[in-house]
Amino acid sequence: MSSKRHSILPPVSSGPKPPVHFSSSITIADSAVLTGTHPIAIHSESVVHPRARLDSLAGRLTVGRRCVVHERATLGAIGTSGRITEAAVTLGDYVVVEVGAAIEAGETVIGEGTVVGVGARVGAGAVIGKHCTLTPHTEIAAGEVVPDFTVVFSNGMRRTDKRGVAELKNKGLARQIDVLRRMIPSNPAKFA
Amino acid sequence: MAPPTNKAVAAPRWSHTPTTPLLLWLGVSLPLVAWDTGYMLMRPHTMPGGSLHWPLWVPYALYGEVDHLYGFKQWHLKNSFAAAQSLMNLVESLMYLGYLALWYSYGKPAAPGGRKAVGGRVGAIAALLGFSAAVMTVSKTVLYYSSTIARPSDANSPTSTEPDEDDRTFDPRAPRSNFSLYPLEYLLYCEDCHQIRCPRCVTEEIVTYYCPNCLFEVPSSNLKSEGNRCFQCPICIGPLAVTSVETKPDPGLLAAPDSASPHSGPYALTCSYCNWSSTEVGIKFEKPNSIHAQLAKLRNGGETRLTAKEQKERRKDPSYRPQAAAQGELGEAEALDLETQFANLKLLYQKQLADPNAADNGLAALGDLGFSSPTSLSRIMSIYTGGSLQDKKPKSRVGAMREALEANEGLQLADLDESAAIAQLQDEGLDGTASTSQLADQPPNIGEVHLHGSDRFISELRPIPYLLRTKRSKRCPVCRHIISKPEAKVQTTRFRIRLVAGSYIPSIAIRPLSLSSGSSASGAAVPGALLEPLKPTHFLLTFKNPIFETIKVTLGAPAKTPGRFASKVTVLCPDFEIDANTDVWDEALKEGGERDRERERRRRKGEEGSGGGSNNNHNQLEVGKIWERGRNWVSIVVEVVPASLTVEHGEGPLREDEDVLEIPMFVRVEWEAETGGEDVGTAPSKDKEAREKRELAYWCVLGLGRIRQ
Ligand SMILES: [Zn+2]
Ligand SMILES: [Zn+2]
Ligand SMILES: [Zn+2]
Ligand SMILES: [Zn+2]
Numbered sequence: 001m002s003s004k005r006h007s008i009l010p011p012v013s014s015g016p017k018p019p020v021h022f023s024s025s026i027t028i029a030d031s032a033v034l035t036g037t038h039p040i041a042i043h044s045e046s047v048v049h050p051r052a053r054l055d056s057l058a059g060r061l062t063v064g065r066r067c068v069v070h071e072r073a074t075l076g077a078i079g080t081s082g083r084i085t086e087a088a089v090t091l092g093d094y095v096v097v098e099v100g101a102a103i104e105a106g107e108t109v110i111g112e113g114t115v116v117g118v119g120a121r122v123g124a125g126a127v128i129g130k131h132c133t134l135t136p137h138t139e140i141a142a143g144e145v146v147p148d149f150t151v152v153f154s155n156g157m158r159r160t161d162k163r164g165v166a167e168l169k170n171k172g173l174a175r176q177i178d179v180l181r182r183m184i185p186s187n188p189a190k191f192a
Numbered sequence: 193m194a195p196p197t198n199k200a201v202a203a204p205r206w207s208h209t210p211t212t213p214l215l216l217w218l219g220v221s222l223p224l225v226a227w228d229t230g231y232m233l234m235r236p237h238t239m240p241g242g243s244l245h246w247p248l249w250v251p252y253a254l255y256g257e258v259d260h261l262y263g264f265k266q267w268h269l270k271n272s273f274a275a276a277q278s279l280m281n282l283v284e285s286l287m288y289l290g291y292l293a294l295w296y297s298y299g300k301p302a303a304p305g306g307r308k309a310v311g312g313r314v315g316a317i318a319a320l321l322g323f324s325a326a327v328m329t330v331s332k333t334v335l336y337y338s339s340t341i342a343r344p345s346d347a348n349s350p351t352s353t354e355p356d357e358d359d360r361t362f363d364p365r366a367p368r369s370n371f372s373l374y375p376l377e378y379l380l381y382c383e384d385c386h387q388i389r390c391p392r393c394v395t396e397e398i399v400t401y402y403c404p405n406c407l408f409e410v411p412s413s414n415l416k417s418e419g420n421r422c423f424q425c426p427i428c429i430g431p432l433a434v435t436s437v438e439t440k441p442d443p444g445l446l447a448a449p450d451s452a453s454p455h456s457g458p459y460a461l462t463c464s465y466c467n468w469s470s471t472e473v474g475i476k477f478e479k480p481n482s483i484h485a486q487l488a489k490l491r492n493g494g495e496t497r498l499t500a501k502e503q504k505e506r507r508k509d510p511s512y513r514p515q516a517a518a519q520g521e522l523g524e525a526e527a528l529d530l531e532t533q534f535a536n537l538k539l540l541y542q543k544q545l546a547d548p549n550a551a552d553n554g555l556a557a558l559g560d561l562g563f564s565s566p567t568s569l570s571r572i573m574s575i576y577t578g579g580s581l582q583d584k585k586p587k588s589r590v591g592a593m594r595e596a597l598e599a600n601e602g603l604q605l606a607d608l609d610e611s612a613a614i615a616q617l618q619d620e621g622l623d624g625t626a627s628t629s630q631l632a633d634q635p636p637n638i639g640e641v642h643l644h645g646s647d648r649f650i651s652e653l654r655p656i657p658y659l660l661r662t663k664r665s666k667r668c669p670v671c672r673h674i675i676s677k678p679e680a681k682v683q684t685t686r687f688r689i690r691l692v693a694g695s696y697i698p699s700i701a702i703r704p705l706s707l708s709s710g711s712s713a714s715g716a717a718v719p720g721a722l723l724e725p726l727k728p729t730h731f732l733l734t735f736k737n738p739i740f741e742t743i744k745v746t747l748g749a750p751a752k753t754p755g756r757f758a759s760k761v762t763v764l765c766p767d768f769e770i771d772a773n774t775d776v777w778d779e780a781l782k783e784g785g786e787r788d789r790e791r792e793r794r795r796r797k798g799e800e801g802s803g804g805g806s807n808n809n810h811n812q813l814e815v816g817k818i819w820e821r822g823r824n825w826v827s828i829v830v831e832v833v834p835a836s837l838t839v840e841h842g843e844g845p846l847r848e849d850e851d852v853l854e855i856p857m858f859v860r861v862e863w864e865a866e867t868g869g870e871d872v873g874t875a876p877s878k879d880k881e882a883r884e885k886r887e888l889a890y891w892c893v894l895g896l897g898r899i900r901q
Contacts, residue, residue: 133466133467135465135466151466151467153428153466157623158623159427159466159468159623159650161467162469162471162472163462163467163469163471163472165469
């Protein structure tokens with residue numbers, strides 16, 4: 001047994017290198033993992049944290065504008081319910097996928113301004129509306145449709161966010177991205 | 193029996209003779225009293241089963257069943273009343289006997305054939321004796337009757353059960369045992385009373401109030417006036433943060449983020465977890481501080497609420513009434529909040545109480561029945577106490593209480609129109625309603641609307657002020673000494689004083705003991721394994737002495753555990769000594785260490801010789817010998833034969849945890865300690881080295897494991 005701590009992730013070069021369409025203004029960490037055979041598109045000003053995993057094996061991945069994909073978040077995982085479709089996962093604009101969250105493949109759509117909480121799991125084919133909040137460790141079943149402005153608790157309870165601060169949140173996210181861009185060394189060339 | 197007087201003594205011709213009824217009475221009562229007193233004073237021998245019971249006191253067997261003062265019940269309760277009154281009987285009888293004896297021996301027949309009479313000084317003494325005895329008889333009789341009246345029924349009186357329990361084997365399964373059993377770590381110890389103190393028998397004092405969210409220490413003087421600074425989300429109980437509500441969001445998705453604008457009102461409480469905001473219930477604050485005070489004045493929806501005082505002042509204002517009437521506000525039902533309604537009602541009733549002549553039969557129907565009248569109460573009382581039934585007719589109904597008639601007297605009409613709530617329910621569904629825990633968490637908000645149609649929906653829940661927490665010091669209830677006192681600062685978890693029982697009474701560690709050889713017993717050597725029913729199993733109990741004195745431990749355990757399934761328990765060595773908890777280094781460096789070690793070795797050897805405690809002699813268990821001994825610990829062996837859990841036909845099924853084998857054990861610890869340690873002032877007597885014997889005794893319960901079913 002070696003005393004050296006092993007990385008959680010397998011060596012990066014294991015899978016095929018997917019075709020990517022990056023906007024010039026994105027921030028993607030060197031140690032992010034992009035695998036699969038279908039194209040991965042990331043639109044302007046989005047941030048992909050180190051060790052985030054984008055897997056296009058089951059279909060096309062689209063990340064909207066000003067999205068943040070945190071560490072060890074997984075987009076396009078086959079998971080328990082994932083299946084192969086043309087568009088695996090589509091993130092709208094201003095979507096935050098928190099640490100360790102998993103969004104399974106299969107025409108899954110996350111609406112604009114939605115926050116997928118820490119460790120949450122979104123099943124294949126689920127359609128999350130705009131400006132929703134999936135609190136940490138929430139599970140959304142495959143194929144479920146969550147209306148706009150819904151707050152989903154990890155115990156399954158739901159409520160509607162009536163603050164009407166969507167614009168404000170977007171603005172806050174823009175500021176956060178501004179900071180992240182300065183803090184995360186970006187290396188989009190590596191994935192090209 | 194004339195009372196003797198001074199005149200009687202002075203007159204030599206005076207004489208006294210007992211009357212016939214008196215002699216008859218004494219003839220009957222004296223033997224009876226002697227019989228009764230003999231029974232009472234010679235208990236328990238005279239009780240059923242006693243050596244003197246037969247033949248003289250046989251009837252008392254029956255009587256004791258009826259009058260518990262005479263039976264076993266009160267005898268077991270050590271009720272001393274019966275015996276004490278028997279002693280008084282004895283005195284009284286002796287006085288009667290003295291009276292009779294004086295009369296008989298000194299009396300001379302006044303006339304031939306007549307009854308004897310005593311005169312002079314002797315006569316006076318006899319009369320005095322007789323009179324005193326008679327007074328005793330009367331007072332005793334009165335005492336009996338009054339005590340019979342005043343005695344609570346035997347079944348319910350606490351004295352009839354509690355001392356009983358002290359004598360009984362402690363039953364860990366009894367429902368009440370849950371409240372008297374604590375892990376050793378929970379127990380405290382009073383050094384002055386030398387007693388264990390459990391959480392139930394300490395008195396607590398609050399040292400500090402603090403907010404669990406921000407750890408702010410709230411001065412006790414500000415508790416009521418200022419209220420909490422932190423609030424919880426009513427939906428998800430997450431902490432709420434004060435944020436400024438910016439009214440003008442910037443459109444334009446990809447617009448460059450503008451520089452942080454200076455925060456300015458209005459402010460709202462928001463939950464970062466579930467995105468609840470107090471703007472949802474229409475509450476916004478002008479200032480970011482003193483939220484509590486601002487919240488108290490705001491109703492849901494943002495309307496301000498008048499305080500009771502303000503409302504009263506408004507009412508007094510003559511210009512208000514017509515104005516309000518014009519607005520139709522005062523017309524039919526003015527909405528009062530709870531406090532205002534209560535204040536109005538209270539005022540109304542107090543006014544009526546103060547002025548009983550205010551005849552105003554507002555509610556004539558109730559007035560007829562007289563429920564609401566203050567005089568009716570006294571009338572009812574007179575029925576029960578005096579029985580003057582002819583007084584049933586009320587003399588006057590002047591004092592009947594009038595009920596509220598207007599809003600300013602506290603009248604609040606019920607709002608029975610629930611169509612809005614029904615519509616909302618249809619609209620939002622069950623998800624829109626608040627759960628019981630959410631409702632229970634809701635604080636009693638000042639200025640709450642009246643109960644009719646109040647919070648049932650999530651959309652009406654208000655922020656919950658955090659419940660403040662306290663740090664408490666604990667005192668011994670007997671001697672008032674502090675036995676636990678935390679550091680007053682909220683951030684520290686240390687204690688200034690903490691007398692935990694674990695540093696005064698021996699701890700007991702339980703370990704299953706496997707005897708490698710020997711066919712007789714092999715136990716659950718693996719901790720946590722199930723116990724085989726009907727198979728002798730051995731457990732090693734290690735008692736560790738925490739104090740700096742040698743202690744003597746005496747154990748008592750019932751031979752069979754209480755409960756439906758009685759397991760057999762044998763404590764092989766119920767009586768042993770544990771050496772003092774001296775410092776390890778002290779022990780090693782002690783000058784007399786050589787001698788001590790020698791003694792130690794001798795002692796161990798002695799046990800070895802008789803086959804108790806050596807390592808190579810493991811498989812021999814001997815009654816009365818300890819298993820192993822260390823610096824401040826002793827191990828003994830307990831043999832257990834777990835009961836079989838087969839349920840007889842017709843009995844109930846196995847209850848929850850009935851398969852757990854627990855032994856109640858009575859532990860008595862004796863040691864000698866230096867006196868005067870804590871009370872120097874009281875005893876500065878000759879020898880400072882005086883040592884006093886101390887004793888501590890308590891029940892404990894040892895859980896050994898579950899029995900295989
Ligand atoms: Zn107690
Ligand atoms: Zn606080
Ligand atoms: Zn919340
Ligand atoms: Zn005490």
